[in-house]
Amino acid sequence: MAKEQRFERVYTQGALQITEIWVDKETGVNYLFHASGNAGGLTPLLDRDGEPVVSPLLNR
Template identity: 75%
Template structure:
């Protein structure tokens, strides 16, 4: 039986420079991932009030 993946990519744009949004299926927290060349970073996606963007959790 295959193990269920915890994160799901819901958005992607770019080729050489990549921007993606990933959702934690257990908590619903959205993360912004940006990569350019050999570097990249991941951070929680925040709303205008500085709170994490939370989608409805998929695997609860």
């Protein structure tokens, strides 16, 4: 039985420099991932007030 993935990629852009948005399906928190070459980083996506962007949980 396959285990369901916790994170879902909802946006992707680029080939050599990749920018993606991932959503945690348990909390709804959005994360921004950026990679260039063999360096990359992941951080919570924040709104203009500095609060994490939270998507509605549709699969619950």
